Amino acid sequence: MIEIKDIAKAFNGKEVLKGISGTFKQGEINIVIGGSGTGKSVLLKCIIGLIKPDAGRVLYDGRDFYHSDAEMKQAIRREMGVLFQGGALFDSQTVLQNVRFPLDMLTNMSEAEKHERAEFCLERVGLAGTNDRMPSEISGGMKKRVGIARAIVMNPKYLFCDEPNSGLDPLTAVKIDELIKEITDEYEITTLIITHDMNSVMEIGQNVLFLHQGLKLWEGDNTSIAHSEVPEMNEFIFANKLLRDAAQ
Numbered sequence: 001m002i003e004i005k006d007i008a009k010a011f012n013g014k015e016v017l018k019g020i021s022g023t024f025k026q027g028e029i030n031i032v033i034g035g036s037g038t039g040k041s042v043l044l045k046c047i048i049g050l051i052k053p054d055a056g057r058v059l060y061d062g063r064d065f066y067h068s069d070a071e072m073k074q075a076i077r078r079e080m081g082v083l084f085q086g087g088a089l090f091d092s093q094t095v096l097q098n099v100r101f102p103l104d105m106l107t108n109m110s111e112a113e114k115h116e117r118a119e120f121c122l123e124r125v126g127l128a129g130t131n132d133r134m135p136s137e138i139s140g141g142m143k144k145r146v147g148i149a150r151a152i153v154m155n156p157k158y159l160f161c162d163e164p165n166s167g168l169d170p171l172t173a174v175k176i177d178e179l180i181k182e183i184t185d186e187y188e189i190t191t192l193i194i195t196h197d198m199n200s201v202m203e204i205g206q207n208v209l210f211l212h213q214g215l216k217l218w219e220g221d222n223t224s225i226a227h228s229e230v231p232e233m234n235e236f237i238f239a240n241k242l243l244r245d246a247a248q
């Protein structure tokens, strides 16, 4: 479980996050949604330690990240898997080398163990047999899968996905969502996704936080989202005609 408490962040006097709190439960898909520029990426970066918030706390199973010593911070970092926007693969490395990269950097496993673990993760995401392909030789959906394999290679307790569906066709996007959900269930991971994709929210969002101009305006599950009485959120979700029609 991850708890965030009153996270605030300003850049050059401009408040981007104005005190965000929430709880992300283990084994669940937690989604932060909101329009462009509402602070989703900054919040994610504050949670994973890439940007230090001006105020607030981030608790990883009770361990206060920003009030931990270097050793504890390092231990928490090793429990995180991150799927970066666009996959962020190394173009000059093969698929297998990309997946085993965290093992090379952070473990002293033998070559055979690293190979076996990376291959296992590639199989788990449906990419058996692609070890030696280069990122330029695979599709956008496959790149996301490689990114997921790399994010889970260290067996994370916490999985963070930044816009996992960006640039994918709708069918591939659904498959990626399903894969993230399956992996979350299977390994009981605390998963946090940031997105503006309402399809993901409706498909897999078990706990959804809506951000607007640096504030959390709504929180709930995907079954109650269509009945929200928050105007800003209704405007955001019903921008999608299909959802508008479905709600009538």
Ligand SMILES: Nc1ncnc2c1ncn2[C@@H]1O[C@H](COP(=O)(O)OP(=O)(O)OP(=O)(O)O)[C@@H](O)[C@H]1O
Binding pocket: 011, 016, 034, 035, 036, 037, 038, 039, 040, 041, 042, 043, 196
């Ligand atoms: N390092 C930074 N320095 C200054 N301003 C920043 C920095 N990072 C983000 N911002 C500002 O913070 C605001 C929120 O940005 P953020 O990237 O979190 O939005 P977002 O909700 O993720 O948007 P999008 O969905 O378009 O990615 C924006 O106005 C952005 O310009």
